[in-house]
Amino acid sequence: MTPPRLKLDGISYRYGDLPVLEKISMTVQPGEFVSILGPSGSGKSTLFRLLTAAITAEAGAIAFDGKPLTEAGRPFAFMPQRDALMPWRKIIDNTTLGLEVQGMRRRDARARVTPLFGEFGLDGFEQNYPAELSGGMRQRAALLRTVVQDKPMLLLDEPFGALDALTRAGMQRWLEEMWQKHRWTAMLVTHDVREAVHLSDRIYVLSPRPAKVIREIVIDLPRPRGRDADTLARAAAIEADILDTLLKPDHRNGIPDREHAAE
């Protein structure tokens, strides 16, 4: 049996005396879209910092394709909160950033991203500065910068958190379409229940700090989601259920169990 793409095994982390993550275990299969859903400040972003090797866990192991993460050689393309576009670089040069850091020549990097501008709805904006683009377009440029790095897995850290509700809904639809086409292996961190249900194959629900996995939910809804009444109703039921879990006053005793919410 092939090992999962990503496997976290009993990861714990603390800032000083403050425990942030407590024995987090999760897996992501190749081509799977997994969301991590939790209240603000629950350590979701800390998880990404562990994966991008900005910090190291005090306990537990992370394996990528069956190997320890340290031997996997930066397998992640990371998309931070907000867009983190460089205001001084034109859109085309923002999207080539990852390639340039990898050592590709600027001209080659540009040639590589240019054909993708149409698909990302950025045609004609190559020479514009980020400040001239709308929030949604900036996020698409940031996603383009992320996927063009051609890494085995994407890490999306609340990518639509700063957008207005309407733009966000549009971006979620668009991202789902893109994902259906490309089948990236992706891990999304969010506190938006609807977003998680709309996009994910599977959701891990975290408790408030110190974060533990309190539920794991498989979303068996057909894609594209949110288009027909039946799927919408089932999605709404799952959302309500997850919201109940998140708003329950005490979930410290919650036992992680695997459920098939849509069955």
Place this chain on the structure above:
Amino acid sequence: MSFSQTRNGRYLASLLSHIGNFLPALFAVASLVLIWEGYTRFSGVSPTTLPAPSRVVAQAYEYRQALFDNTLPTLHATLTGFALSVIAAFLLSVIVDFVPRLKRALFPVFIISQTLPLVAIAPLVVLWFGFGLLPKILLVALVTFFPMLVALSKGYEATEPELEQLLSSMGAPRWKLFGLARLPSALPFFFAGLRISITYAVVGAIFAEYAGAAKGLGIYMLNAKNNFRPDLVLAAVLVSAALTLCLFGLAVLAERLAMPWTRRPQDGGRNL
């Protein structure tokens, strides 16, 4: 077709609004000059005490050759000292950014250097380094170096943490992170520092000349004062003010050229 028209139109509109912004300031300065002129006319105050602005301008024109000859050394000292200061501040800012401990060691020294009164230091520097160009350059550097260094350091620190997180997730080493994120992030701070420092630089050069020089606006002012010619003192002041404004304008121009992304309309939603 209409694109260039609208672009020209927009340019014209922005130019007019710029002039509109300047109008109140222009009006205030003109009023002050008029009050001054009126006072000297009607109070009968002696021109050796308070010359009328019209007299200052007339004398400035009369002595234009002498003023010009004395402006060149001042300009020379200002630009040389300032250039050296900016280069040194930049180099040190980079070093200090990579070695934070050095910053903690050096910054207090620089802060102390800023507390030294120029009136006391200028004659000493002239005493030590003579009447040539060197003491002027040193004094200009002394007054401009620290503001530039602080501006750059603050600029590096203003880098968005998410940008750094993004770059390190891409595997960028520290020096690449500096070049790709920290240095460009510091540009607005650098130019803000440049605009302020360039005015200090002129003052520093004039002060150094005042303390002792063969030629320059500072020594010209001193001589005019000693000859009871306040009109010529003020004429030299006029020249140094014009010089400062020109250098300030150059700094603003350099800023606009170096940071083209701040010039485009920031409407964040072009034809969606």
